[in-house]
Amino acid sequence: MKSVRTVLLLGLAVILSGLMGSVAYAQDPDQGKATYEEQVWQCQRCHGPNGEGLYARPLAGSEKSAQEWLDQVRNGGRAMPAFSAEQVSDQQILDMQAYFSGLTKPANFTPKQPPTAEDPGQNLMLQKRCVACHEEEATTGQGRLISNFIDRGVVPTQEVVVKQLRTPFKNMPSFRPEQVSDDEAALIAEFLAAQVAAQTPPPALPQSGGETSSPMFPLVLLAVGTALALTGLALRRGLAR
Numbered sequence: 075m076k077s078v079r080t081v082l083l084l085g086l087a088v089i090l091s092g093l094m095g096s097v098a099y100a101q102d103p104d105q106g107k108a109t110y111e112e113q114v115w116q117c118q119r120c121h122g123p124n125g126e127g128l129y130a131r132p133l134a135g136s137e138k139s140a141q142e143w144l145d146q147v148r149n150g151g152r153a154m155p156a157f158s159a160e161q162v163s164d165q166q167i168l169d170m171q172a173y174f175s176g177l178t179k180p181a182n183f184t185p186k187q188p189p190t191a192e193d194p195g196q197n198l199m200l201q202k203r204c205v206a207c208h209e210e211e212a213t214t215g216q217g218r219l220i221s222n223f224i225d226r227g228v229v230p231t232q233e234v235v236v237k238q239l240r241t242p243f244k245n246m247p248s249f250r251p252e253q254v255s256d257d258e259a260a261l262i263a264e265f266l267a268a269q270v271a272a273q274t275p276p277p278a279l280p281q282s283g284g285e286t287s288s289p290m291f292p293l294v295l296l297a298v299g300t301a302l303a304l305t306g307l308a309l310r311r312g313l314a315r
């Protein structure tokens with residue numbers, strides 16, 4: 075008799091702790107608004123500055139449950155990339171859900187359609203909504219993405235792009251192969267590499283075959299170098315006096 079009661083109590087305790095695990099969070103809509111507006115997690119880039127919708131549907135007036143929000147953000151959607159727990163915490167997601175489900179849905183919404191481009195890699199960056207965050211680079215090739223590669227001296231290859239898509243560093247969400255395939259990543263890499271090449275100054279040493287003016291180049295360097303060295307010497311003398 076006594077042992078039955080113990081088992082029952084134990085069972086109750088297990089059920090209770092399970093329940094607490096799923097409802098332990100208090101949701102704070104004000105905090106959710108602040109989190110969204112801080113823009114750290116870039117939801118705004120696709121869902122609009124106020125959750126009114128942009129490249130993706132509105133979040134305002136969302137009828138999805140807290141659990142559905144968690145699933146959506148962690149796993150991504152059909153066309154939405156996934157965010158890790160280091161990027162956006164469960165609590166932040168739940169707070170945002172509380173905030174947006176309390177707003178009214180916009181009366182009408184038409185998603186922003188990126189234009190199409192000739193270059194297949196550029197076109198992919200537009201159609202896969204990379205442009206939501208990498209706008210400048212896909213439209214003109216001039217942007218932080220390109221200059222980051224130039225600064226770091228890294229050439230965008232398929233490997234680099236695939237690595238970033240599957241295991242992104244910093245704040246970029248991840249894209250699954252069904253969203254952006256490895257082959258598509260190769261096309262994107264080609265486009266990015268061409269942009270990097272176009273903006274990287276040509277190497278200082280003349281290439282073979284440039285007979286006319288290039289032999290002058292080392293002479294100019296020599297002259298400048300000598301002038302600098304002489305100035306240096308003069309300065310040192312001046313200081314020593």
Ligand code: HEC
Pocket residue numbers: 115116117118119120121129130131132133136137138142143146147150151152153154155157162167170203206247
């Ligand atoms: C690159 C664009 C992009 C970014 C960034 C993005 N989303 Fe989405 N999101 C989408 C798209 C597209 C959908 C539409 C459904 C789908 O593809 O799954 C969506 C759908 C959703 C939905 C489901 C809405 C509904 O009612 O069906 C939620 C919730 C959501 N996103 C939350 C977020 C949050 C929170 C963030 C930031 C942490 C975020 N999204 C960042 C593109 C994005």
Ligand code: HEC
Pocket residue numbers: 115116119155199202203204205206207208218219222223234235238243244245246247249254262
């Ligand atoms: C929600 C915003 C967002 C979206 C959508 C997004 N990115 Fe990014 N991406 C970032 C951030 C943030 C970084 C980090 C670098 C930085 O801060 O500039 C980054 C960096 C990168 C890098 C640089 C990696 C390196 O080695 O320097 C590549 C390549 C890249 N993104 C490709 C893509 C591609 C391709 C897509 C579309 C399939 C895409 N990104 C969509 C936010 C985004």
